[in-house]
Amino acid sequence: MTRVGVARPDAIRRHNLGLLLTQVHRDGEITRAQLTRRLHLSRSTIGALVADLTELGLVDERVPSGGKRAGRPSHVVGPRADGPYAIAVDVDITHVTSAAIGIGGEVLARHVVATANGPRRPRQAAALVDEAVRELSKRVDPGARPVGIGVSVPGTVSRRTGTVEFAPNLEWRHEAFGEMLAEVVPPELPVYVGNDADLAVLAEHLRGNARDCDDVVYLMGRIGVGAGIIVNGRPLRGHDGHAGEVGHNVVDASGPQCHCGKRGCVETYIGENALLALAGRNVLPTQESIAAVFADASAGDEAAASAVRTVADALGRTVASLVNVLNPERVLLGGSLAGVLEFARDEIVRSVDRFGMGASRHSVQLCTPDLGDDSPLLGAAELAFADLLTDPVGTR
Amino acid sequence: MTRVGVARPDAIRRHNLGLLLTQVHRDGEITRAQLTRRLHLSRSTIGALVADLTELGLVDERVPSGGKRAGRPSHVVGPRADGPYAIAVDVDITHVTSAAIGIGGEVLARHVVATANGPRRPRQAAALVDEAVRELSKRVDPGARPVGIGVSVPGTVSRRTGTVEFAPNLEWRHEAFGEMLAEVVPPELPVYVGNDADLAVLAEHLRGNARDCDDVVYLMGRIGVGAGIIVNGRPLRGHDGHAGEVGHNVVDASGPQCHCGKRGCVETYIGENALLALAGRNVLPTQESIAAVFADASAGDEAAASAVRTVADALGRTVASLVNVLNPERVLLGGSLAGVLEFARDEIVRSVDRFGMGASRHSVQLCTPDLGDDSPLLGAAELAFADLLTDPVGTR
Numbered sequence: 001m002t003r004v005g006v007a008r009p010d011a012i013r014r015h016n017l018g019l020l021l022t023q024v025h026r027d028g029e030i031t032r033a034q035l036t037r038r039l040h041l042s043r044s045t046i047g048a049l050v051a052d053l054t055e056l057g058l059v060d061e062r063v064p065s066g067g068k069r070a071g072r073p074s075h076v077v078g079p080r081a082d083g084p085y086a087i088a089v090d091v092d093i094t095h096v097t098s099a100a101i102g103i104g105g106e107v108l109a110r111h112v113v114a115t116a117n118g119p120r121r122p123r124q125a126a127a128l129v130d131e132a133v134r135e136l137s138k139r140v141d142p143g144a145r146p147v148g149i150g151v152s153v154p155g156t157v158s159r160r161t162g163t164v165e166f167a168p169n170l171e172w173r174h175e176a177f178g179e180m181l182a183e184v185v186p187p188e189l190p191v192y193v194g195n196d197a198d199l200a201v202l203a204e205h206l207r208g209n210a211r212d213c214d215d216v217v218y219l220m221g222r223i224g225v226g227a228g229i230i231v232n233g234r235p236l237r238g239h240d241g242h243a244g245e246v247g248h249n250v251v252d253a254s255g256p257q258c259h260c261g262k263r264g265c266v267e268t269y270i271g272e273n274a275l276l277a278l279a280g281r282n283v284l285p286t287q288e289s290i291a292a293v294f295a296d297a298s299a300g301d302e303a304a305a306s307a308v309r310t311v312a313d314a315l316g317r318t319v320a321s322l323v324n325v326l327n328p329e330r331v332l333l334g335g336s337l338a339g340v341l342e343f344a345r346d347e348i349v350r351s352v353d354r355f356g357m358g359a360s361r362h363s364v365q366l367c368t369p370d371l372g373d374d375s376p377l378l379g380a381a382e383l384a385f386a387d388l389l390t391d392p393v394g395t396r
Numbered sequence: 397m398t399r400v401g402v403a404r405p406d407a408i409r410r411h412n413l414g415l416l417l418t419q420v421h422r423d424g425e426i427t428r429a430q431l432t433r434r435l436h437l438s439r440s441t442i443g444a445l446v447a448d449l450t451e452l453g454l455v456d457e458r459v460p461s462g463g464k465r466a467g468r469p470s471h472v473v474g475p476r477a478d479g480p481y482a483i484a485v486d487v488d489i490t491h492v493t494s495a496a497i498g499i500g501g502e503v504l505a506r507h508v509v510a511t512a513n514g515p516r517r518p519r520q521a522a523a524l525v526d527e528a529v530r531e532l533s534k535r536v537d538p539g540a541r542p543v544g545i546g547v548s549v550p551g552t553v554s555r556r557t558g559t560v561e562f563a564p565n566l567e568w569r570h571e572a573f574g575e576m577l578a579e580v581v582p583p584e585l586p587v588y589v590g591n592d593a594d595l596a597v598l599a600e601h602l603r604g605n606a607r608d609c610d611d612v613v614y615l616m617g618r619i620g621v622g623a624g625i626i627v628n629g630r631p632l633r634g635h636d637g638h639a640g641e642v643g644h645n646v647v648d649a650s651g652p653q654c655h656c657g658k659r660g661c662v663e664t665y666i667g668e669n670a671l672l673a674l675a676g677r678n679v680l681p682t683q684e685s686i687a688a689v690f691a692d693a694s695a696g697d698e699a700a701a702s703a704v705r706t707v708a709d710a711l712g713r714t715v716a717s718l719v720n721v722l723n724p725e726r727v728l729l730g731g732s733l734a735g736v737l738e739f740a741r742d743e744i745v746r747s748v749d750r751f752g753m754g755a756s757r758h759s760v761q762l763c764t765p766d767l768g769d770d771s772p773l774l775g776a777a778e779l780a781f782a783d784l785l786t787d788p789v790g791t792r
Contacts, residue, residue, distance in 0.1 A: 245754065
């Protein structure tokens, strides 16, 4: 607890600065009165802490004008415009999206590079990240400094080392991507690598559609399919950090060949390539080509509609398996699966009902992510912000 | 933390008494020196707390004789012979096992009633529990008092109400079993109901083969199949308390009919009835009939051996699905699945390797439960002991 004023006053102050900055970071803007209530600290302590964070160049205060309530309005504390920012990178198969993200989660600048579909060496991806660091630095406030780099990858990642163990759709195996990144980016910037679905659920739990939800699954549909899971309010990463690889659970051992070497994996039924193939479209899966399937399905194209419904049926079975094992309060369907939910919710619900067990299947809420396609990017920023939020003084 | 000597000394003392009793409960016997180290309290504080627990009739101390080390040997603190006990009940399909279990997890007395295979009304099961309470009370130390009743059920349970939502093999649906129990047992005894696999993993995590393991799955094979899951060192119960129903994940939607109404559920491939049918045995699944399959397989009966290997293959696929999603450090195979592991480990490992993903499948440890068939019973005792361990004074 933070309220015990008995020992190491500086350590306690720094801890409290971290708690306060975390509140500002989560909400974007927050009044002193709200901070006082949430942190159970006195008004004068809050005032002193806000002054410290202002002095550190992290937050600004403004006095709101007007307002209908009587009395003096409470000061609003928010991130400073030239405050520190995180560099977040989302490495996907067809494009690498980078962004400078400020305290509070605002995207300050964005940089997108389209990449060819297919294998790409991790060193090339590392070079794109380095390019993004330089490009983004030109487009933020000249006084702002980056705190670190968080990178989202569609594969299993050993969080401690940043090694990508297996990213089937990038065709990466045992790639020391974290080390490669550290070699090319400016040495003062720490680098963190995480799995896309793990980072997406982190972002949605912090500010999106899972904000008040302690048991949630984010099922991410891109070319590959993976789950980010939060249990008891904490990320489920597993012993090696590889949890959530539901895309490679086998639905039918004699099913279609999968990138991973097995047959009949979940992603051969509900991944983006499956959707395009079912719709009879011999095109690469890009944001545009996937969006076109949903637009055409909504416009009455029977082949597209039927493809989405077929994916919806298989998606319901996948969701049911997760519901049986994890009994989450909510399942967020992200990436292309968001489009499937919007067009064919009834088919998904029917299939969850058919394959799900007992009461869990009735209580689960299905929804789309609040942060859209930016969830992995915003989650990657959290990796870079973590140290600053723990100790705003130490990482100065 | 417990060492802050600033406020509410009685609350802190009671909290520390709970921590100390929990250590005795976990280890059975423990020296004062070990308690001092583990709780980071002074020797004199430990002495005072032990004196309090002795006064409360919960523990005894003895001075060990002999020993090779120099100096005075540390006193050994252990549960008192006429101390409180939990009444634990394991409701299975073919038998209801009850036990009086003391602090430290010792089974003081046991009472087993064989029940016909097939549906049995929950009121009958409640009457058996009441009978067990009276039977067991005659067989423990006359001074000992029961603290409560914990009941394990092979089905999904709403922990708060004790309502059994669905126990397919008992054919119970939405049965207010907790209320029925409370109506028949002595009113001073609180009643708790839990799922068998959830309780089994609790017991193994406390004293068995998952003692030092924060990410573990206990896959329980009886007539039904369910998983008890611990993640980040805490039970994964899910939003409604129904997590772990892996037995009803569908392997093949056109597979064998399952009790639950669906086709091709995991338990139709690896449950006890599947094993007996594969071995060509038209008998009821009892401990004896299941043990006979494994004994015959080991003695060279080809039909039995082939049946076990076929179950092992399907079991490996089930384990692989759990490993992909949860990435546990260890998977304990309990009930009849323990026998499958002992006879056909290679087949299981091969199948986990075929259906599992990336590094997770290589790192996972497969083992049998340390507490054998008693895991659910010992876990049920934990439900009854929880209040006493939290506050040994308050529940006097």
